[in-house]
Amino acid sequence: MKNCGFIWPRKVQEAVIPYIIEGYDIKCQSETGTGKTAAYLIPIIDNLMKEKAKKGLSNEGPICVILAPTREIVEQIFQDAQKLNYGTDISVAKAYGEIRIKDNLNELTKRCNILCACIGRLLNLMKHDHQEFDDLLLLDMKYLVIDEADYFLTGPETQDIVTFLDHERLPPVNKRQNLYFSPTLRTEKLNLLADKYSNVKNMVLLTSSLECNQRIKFFVEDVHFAKDKPKLLQKCIKNIIAENEGKCPRIMVFVNTKKTANKVADDLKYANFPATVIHSDFSQHRRDKTIAEFRKESSNCRILVSVNVVGRGIDVEEMDYVINYEIPNSHDSKYRFIQRCGRTGRTRPGTAITFYCKANDKDMAPAIASVLKNAQQLPEFFKNQVLTEGIEESLGQLSINKKGNK
Structure with missing residues (x-):
């Protein structure tokens, strides 16, 4: 105890x-x-x-x-x-x-x-x-x-x-x-x-029955062209820093590929943001060191750019922001989205921001919309763009079923 x-x-x-x-x-x-x-x-x-x-x-x-x-x-x-x-x-x-x-x-x-x-x-x-x-x-x-x-x-x-x-x-x-x-x-x-x-x-x-952490505040950014994402990301981070009295809190940025992860991290560092990158191409020593620096809020490691598989293993109790620079594009995108957003909001309220580009993400939109609807945070523009009819609603708090017993 x-x-x-x-x-x-x-x-x-x-x-x-x-x-x-x-x-x-x-x-x-x-x-x-x-x-x-x-x-x-x-x-x-x-x-x-x-x-x-x-x-x-x-x-x-x-x-x-x-x-x-x-x-x-x-x-x-x-x-x-x-x-x-x-x-x-x-x-x-x-x-x-x-x-x-x-x-x-x-x-x-x-x-x-x-x-x-x-x-x-x-x-x-x-x-x-x-x-x-x-x-x-x-x-x-x-x-x-x-x-x-x-x-x-x-x-x-x-x-x-x-x-x-x-x-x-x-x-x-x-x-x-x-x-x-x-x-x-x-x-x-x-x-x-x-x-x-x-x-x-x-x-x-x-x-x-709760598909997503109820402490998370969800936001969706309507991105018209994928090429606009780098500038939007920098603008988004600047706004976050301004909201935190000039201090950059811990932010995890999710992408789908290692190549994109490297590019996004390089762009942020070039713009003088305290960003670094983590994925499976790096040695375990480097990955462990990066995570340790991110957890202790090292001055040069407050923004961590990650792919899904590595990022899902990073547990930071007081991480305030997750940014989905790219929406998960796998067959189980809904649950990968939930897992990514769940990196924040663990012990206190957190924020999950998602960049939605209709041209690239329309196939994943219904899955993401169901999560936001379940959280009662489905943006009006997003609601108008995707079909949300028949989305399964939350049915209760917790169900227990003992197999072998009637």
């Missing part, structure tokens, strides 16, 4: 924690910024502490494996786990690219109760030339957590996660707790895979 740093649980924690303690499998969908990481870490660490006090824990391999899609998210979960297990004698380790395989193996074979990992590195460790880790991993695992499950089960790493879940020496589904957490759990493919690799007779499904 001392390590938690708070007294009252947030809604998702209040709903999830008892079911994990009682041994249920979980599929949990809750909007970004609601506290899902603590919702699974707290009961797992609590269970491990109780087991250790009762009969001791094996130190020969991970008892809990937590998978996340990016290094930034894995590092963030690792840090949260370290904070929560401080003084408990529960050990935690991490595994992702740019950590030497030898260093990973040394740490994991010595002592590791909770492992936070990227799927690529985990599969690498499980290859036959690392047979010692393969044996250790599968001996004692009782908890499997898949964070950001929507990305894993519908994105480019689907085959990797299926390869892992189908591993012949993985404990049977009903011999471990399978916990899926995500801002979105509404695609058919995701639910089919999650159900296949869960004990559906002992599962709880928790879904939030």
Whole structure:
């Protein structure tokens, strides 16, 4: 309780924690910024502490494996786990690219109760030339957590996660707790895979009807031509600085490609804005350093330009502004939009600004409009440009469904 740093649980924690303690499998969908990481870490660490006090824990391999899609998210979960297990004698380790395989193996074979990992590195460790880790991993695992499950089960790493879940020496589904957490759990493919690799007779499904954080104020800028975006971005940031008494707050700018990210960051720096860029072409050391500087509001790193995959792993509790320089252009643009905007408004009101260029974005407009309508912040010009008939309305606060029970 001392390590938690708070007294009252947030809604998702209040709903999830008892079911994990009682041994249920979980599929949990809750909007970004609601506290899902603590919702699974707290009961797992609590269970491990109780087991250790009762009969001791094996130190020969991970008892809990937590998978996340990016290094930034894995590092963030690792840090949260370290904070929560401080003084408990529960050990935690991490595994992702740019950590030497030898260093990973040394740490994991010595002592590791909770492992936070990227799927690529985990599969690498499980290859036959690392047979010692393969044996250790599968001996004692009782908890499997898949964070950001929507990305894993519908994105480019689907085959990797299926390869892992189908591993012949993985404990049977009903011999471990399978916990899926995500801002979105509404695609058919995701639910089919999650159900296949869960004990559906002992599962709880928790879904939030709120698609977006209610602390976020949404604005949409009507951009006639894409070439106008650079000047509009600078004007927008100048206005934000003026509203903040001449100080540039933390602003995250989202784009769709690394090339655009580099160009936007260079333009901002050339215009003397404290901007920097982050994406997967940079080394992990540089990415970690950039995020650290952004979190502590370094004088030269107050505006962070990012692509979606890296940006979704950056958790800054008091970030005030998100700017969607480009609207997500994937098949799940609605949920990527929600995730991007959810970088702000976590502990206090935030602002999400979106540049909408009809010529480029009309195909994604209905999806974005449904989010804004759900938040009761659909601009009149946007409403007039897109068809919003039949958009699903928010139906309630939280629904809980125990599969296996009528």
